[in-house]
Amino acid sequence: MRILFFGRGVISVQYAWAMEQAGHTVEFYVRQGRKETFGSSIELEMWDARKGKQLVKENWNVTLHEKISPGYDLIIVSVNTEQLPAAAQLLSAVAGSTPILIFNNLWQDLKSSISPLSMNNVVFGFPGGGGGIEDNRLRGGFLKMLFLEQPRAGTEAINNKVKVLLESAHFKIRWIKDMQNWLWNHFAMNAAMEAEVLRLGSFAAVLDHSDSFANVGRSMREMIPVIKARGGKADATSLLLTKIPPALLGTLFNKLVFAKGSLARLFMEYNNSRAGFAIHEVVREAKKLGIALPRLAAALENSGQHKEDVSG
Known part of the structure; x- marks a missing residue:
């Protein structure tokens, strides 16, 4: 071809x-x-x-x-x-x-x-x-x-x-x-990860903090109502992130999913893209739906990106 x-x-x-x-x-x-x-x-x-x-x-x-x-x-x-x-x-x-x-x-x-x-x-x-x-x-x-x-x-x-x-x-x-639902869940997960990137400064830095993935799970809990309000549902990955206790989730990701030497960890370490866009998109949609996302809103506030329009 x-x-x-x-x-x-x-x-x-x-x-x-x-x-x-x-x-x-x-x-x-x-x-x-x-x-x-x-x-x-x-x-x-x-x-x-x-x-x-x-x-x-x-x-x-x-x-x-x-x-x-x-x-x-x-x-x-x-x-x-x-x-x-x-x-x-x-x-x-x-x-x-x-x-x-x-x-x-x-x-x-x-x-x-x-x-x-x-x-x-x-x-x-x-x-x-x-x-x-x-x-x-x-x-x-x-x-x-x-x-x-x-x-x-x-x-x-x-x-x-x-x-x-x-x-x-x-x-x-x-x-x-259901590709639509799958992408909604994946995009929300990206927004949760970007909130940690804004907090810590880089994707690589997220890997070195034991509470990073616990916070990702907490942010995902906030976003599931947004996905449901759009007509979607939590998929298997989102359920994993929201049902496992945050402390255990942090250990699971740090020790297994992103273990030292794993390809998943290397992909994250080399990721130098700018974080924030996914958060803005999810927060904008949540505001339209009347759903509060305090963790994501705080991530934008603390990074200074809240000055950009998220009102839709």
Whole structure:
């Protein structure tokens, strides 16, 4: 397949590298002026966990474009959540009938999040990896598992195309029956994590404080009513975060999920993205619904980000 990745972020680069290794042609769309800034290669230092735990270290040559031309079999979009509306607007004008995989975190309802694109031309998924890029050096990695929505009426052919592509690159798909609900829960979890990042200064710092994940659980308890008010429900991960006593939850995450040397911990340590957007989105929605979120509101207040508009 000939695949265009929208953006040259950490997720796009890692999965594009994996697709190229599987024999596919991969290229990137970047904003005007970024082609020269980024250059024709990127330094990789990432863990590939599809077949064991293998460290990839290489200077990878990439093809960048500042315009989107026809001829691609698939476009994969993985951008910062706040950038998705502009990406969808651009793709609606230039992508034509090329199928699109939205590989992204989302808080809006699915249809609104990709408007004016047609839902019949889009499938939604979520990566199983992370990390960060700094000074043209990517550090992070990806797991064998990733997430893909079960086909909706009208998307069967696109889902199958994405399935064939991912399996050709030796990824294992976990099918999600209700992608909307799954993403709402995942976005809320991100907001809870970002509250700790604002409190402590970085994603890496969160890993070094025993109370961080206990606080994540407490914040999730506040947000479950927001998810339910939107017509969703707590999924398995949210139930884990809200039902386990906070002290035990902190131990579970620090000692097991993010144990020293684990890939999950490495992905977090290298994450240098700016925290706050997920909190603003959840707080804005909660205000519309008349639901108080004191922990998240305090995180914004203490960081000074409360000055930004969260009134909707």
